[in-house]
Amino acid sequence: MAAEEYKGANNRAYYAIFHAINAVHALSGKSYKRHKDAIANFNKDYVKNEIFPREIGRKIGEAEEIRHASDYDDFYIASREESERQVAVADEFIKLAETYCMKQFKVLEE
DSSP states (O other): OHHHHHHHHHHHHHHHHHHHHHHHHHHTTTTSHHHHHHHHHHHIITTTTSOOHHHHHHHHHHHHHHHHHHHHOOOOOOOOOHHHHHHHHHHHHHHHHHHHHHHTTTTTTO
């Protein structure tokens, strides 16, 4: 697989995280147009208050940085290992966000 395809995987993993963050925000009636605002408020409202683990907040920040480099840095070379890690982070976060959202709808028992 070419480095360009790994860059695309990094982009898609990040956007999966971003849309899951937006789903969490939507439950409280909030919406953010800018990625920076959505992530900052997610960290403030959910990570700082330990609704989501602090470690996932750090991973989301890294995913944002890697996506930015993948999309805009002409000299950035994405690797298979890094892309696999980003996909794993997206999968981890989506599961956490889904569980949170389902609990908010009282579908899952706590």
